[in-house]
Amino acid sequence: MKQFAFGVLNLKPKEFYGMSLIDYRIMCNGHVEAEQKKWLHTRQISWQVYCSNPPKNPAKTIEAWWPVSKEKATHKRINHKKIQDALNRLNEKLNNG
Secondary structure, eight states: OHHIIIIISOOOHHHHHHSOHHHHHHHHHHHHHHHHHHHHHHHHHHHHHHHHSOOSSOOSSHHHHSOOOOSOOOOOOOOHHHHHHHHHHHHHHHHHO
């Protein structure tokens, strides 16, 4: 999680540790959507090149030529109670330690 936050999302440690898990999840989802848009743009440009020099048996649609997965990635369910309990235990250790 830290590698993705510091590397791909380019967050600073202070920003990462200061945000809630939900905010982090929203940032990750936004990053995934942005990457998908880049691939759709690449597909569109490739389709234009493909159509400008058609092969003997051309694909009839862009979807037939380069299908886009319509299935969303499956994510594990976040158990907020477990996370909150772990954070509470860590907080107690830090305060008593």
